[in-house]
Amino acid sequence: MTGADDRDASLARAVRLREDGLREESRELLVALSARFPDDAEVAYQTAWVHDALGLEADAVPYYVRAIDGSGLTEDDRRGALLGLGSTYRALGRYSDAVATLSGGAVEFPEDNALKTFMAMALYNAGRAHDGMRLLLTVLAQTSSDPDLVAYRPAIEHYAKDLDAIE
Template sequence: MEPLQQAILLRVNGHYQEARQLLLSLYEQDKDDPHISYQCAWVHDLLGMEKEAIPFYEHAINQGLSGQERRGALLGLGSTYRTIGEYHQSKKIFKQGMQEFPNANEFPVFLAMTLHNLGDNEKALKILLNKIVELTDDEGIQRYKKAIQFYADKLNEVWD
C-alpha cells in the first residue's frame, strides 16, 4: 500500500496522530503534492489543530487540487476560518466554493453560519429557508413553498 493511502486509512480508522505523523513525513518529502497537503489539513482539523490546518488547506488549493478534494478543501478552509473567528475570510472562501461548485448545497449552508457570526442574521435565515424549500420533499414545506420563498427576504416587514 502506498504511504498516502496508508495515512488516509489511518485517518479513516480514527488513528489521527499516527496519520498526522505519516502525513507530515510525506509532506516534507513532497511539498508540491496537493493531495498530501489536503490530507495534512484534514487530519489537523480532526485533531482540533485548526490554525495549523489552514496553511495546508491554502497550499493544497493553490497547488491545483481539483474535483471532490478541492470541494472538500474549500469547505474545510472556510469552516476552519469560521471556527477561529476569521469570519470575513470564511465568507470569502464559501463564496468561492459556491462559484466553483454551484450545485454543492453545503457551501450556502456553511455561509449562512458565517453570516450569522457576522451579524447578518436576516441574510443567513433567507439562505437557509430557500435551501430548505429547494431540498426537502416534505409535503408540508412544499405546500407552503411559495409563502416561505416570498417571506424569506421580508422577515422584518410588518403588514397593516
C-alpha cells in the same frame, strides 16, 4: 518503488489510518509526506483534513491554503478543501475569511448546498444574520422533501427574499 509509488502508498496508508480512527498516526505520516511533497495539493488537503479531525484547526489552515492554491485536486477534493477551510476559519473566529472562502466555493460549485449552509453560518457569525437566514431558507425551500415544508415552499421562498415583508 519510485518516489511517486512511495508517495501514493504512504498517502493511501495515512488516509486508511485516519478512517480507522488512528488520527495521530495519520497526522505524523501526512506531516512527513507534506514536507517531502510541499507542492502536492492532494497531500496538503489530506494533511489539513487530519488536523481538523484532531481539533487542530489553526494547524490545518496552511495546508488547506496550499491545497486550494495548488493544482491536481479532484473536483470533490477541491470542494471539500474549500468547505474545510471556510469552516475552519469560522471555527477560529475568522468570519470575514470564512465568508470569502465559502462564497468563492459557492460560486465555483453553485449546486453544493453544504457550502451554502456553512456560508449561512459564517454570515451569521459575521453579523449578517439577515443574509445568512435568507440563504438558509432558500436552501431549505429548494432541497427539502419534508411534506410539511413542501406545502409551504412558496411562502418560504417569498420570505427568503424579504424576511421583513409585512402583508
